[in-house]
Amino acid sequence: MTVTTQAKILIVEDEIKLANVLAKYFEQMGYQVELIHHGAQVMGYFSSNHVDLIILDLGLPGQDGLSLCKAIRAQSEVPIMMTTARVEEIDRLLGLELGADDYICKPYSPREVCARAKAVLRRVQPSTNNETSHHWHLNENQLSVSFAQVEVQLTAVEFGLLATMVAKPNRIFSRDSLMHAAYSDDRIVSHRTIDSHIKKLRKKLEQLPTSENKLHSVYGVGYKYGI
Template sequence: MLNQSNSAHIMIVEDEMALASIMNDYLVASGYHCTHVADGAEVLETFHQVQPDLILLDLMLPNVDGITLCQALRQETDVPIMIVTAKVDEIDRILGLEVGADDYVCKPFSPREVVARVKAALRRQMRMTTPSLSGLKIDHETFSVTMHGVPIKLTQVEFRLLTTLSQNPGRVFSRDQLMDSVYSDHRIVTDRTIDSHIKNLRKKLGEQGEEWIQSIYGVGYRFEDNT
């Protein structure tokens, strides 16, 4: 999971284009990246492609409904799923939560409320997924890192790299994926730039830096907690 303040990726699953555009604008204004999907049949493929940090999921979708998608997504991911729908009956809300949704927002709603709920859901997810490593503590509220109680001074890019890798232990990230994660402005950088940041991050983490952040030849990097 990524730093929610300016790197988190939100997937908006909504077939009402005007509403999707409004949610996109408010979320982007709050510093998030967004991907929009209007067809239920395209949701799973898009999810695998973009690996979002949170999903805003409409129930009434063409081809595949939101409840079916929520069930399918929950079989392979624990990212927060927030259902956004015009179906206001209690049974619909209960069903949505029972199949794995984390929150439920009924239309019409305030876009600011949706943004606030997104922030809250990502904060909860961060607290749940912050890794417990030998002596290492990552505080996403203050954007600080300590090793055995001693502060480690990281740059913003180094903090994002450490967060991205450590919250996805075992997953191999290509350099392109890491560049997309740490540079919110999508600037053009080279592979060597990421390699340089990784080198500096390992050095700052000390003896365990090389053990935690492993190079995968010809691919990229992964985080391994063998403590």
């Protein structure tokens, strides 16, 4: 038996067959779903209807996903998951820092999209149970991170990287954006340097009394902090 979650998902996708398949997956999970296939229809609908999450394709007729994301962000913090058929677009999207909560490349698995959407919704609509003890606490003055009264010291660069990702859970950061966050003097460092810092940071975080690995690599793109 399907249990309705009440959360409403707006799928903006001009490939009608793909949109219908994705909608069925979400409906089987108990979500309400609305489909729009033309970019020019999105803002009119969004202005007069409540939605809890938007899955927004980059290449749309009428109005493209980039401009729609900017328009939506100008008036709402509703979660947005952007999709694109072009792998090389992911880095450009991240560089623009449009405010999307996740980026997915086509072809994708509908199950994966549903799982990632569920994770985003869980983050913005947290459980009523008090789960603050499951989160890391960052102390900028001490350059430290703590969990369950165990504190770990970090370098300034490591703290900058962690604080940047923790501030926006589940948002994917490119290595270039992390470079700017970690180095205030605009020095030139390689992607390999960022990878090295992340590796050392992960090793330090293993000292915290939690089995969860919250720093995730996104192949070919960068990193994110997931909860």
